[in-house]
Amino acid sequence: MAEILLRRPDVEARTGLSRSTIYDWMKRGEFPQPVKLGARIVAWRASDVVAWLEARETKAV
Known part of the structure; x- marks a missing residue:
């Protein structure tokens, strides 16, 4: 199955x-890194973003 990419x-x-905030947290290693699609185009794997959100929810509880 193909990975969904988010702009x-x-x-x-x-x-x-x-x-x-996204770029600052990426620099600090607190947010998933994007996938480079071209010279000036990046996207994030939806699975990485969902996993990051779920981890944040777990910490908040």
């Missing part, structure tokens, strides 16, 4: 994070 606006909508 930044979709990641922002699903996580509620801003662009700057």
Whole structure:
């Protein structure tokens, strides 16, 4: 089965994070790294974003 890839606006909508927060947390290793699709195009694996969200929910409980 093909992996679903999410562009930044979709990641922002699903996580509620801003662009700057996503990139800052990526730099600190606290958010999944994107997949490079081209010279200036990246996307995140939906499974990575879902796993990250689930881990955050577990920590909050």
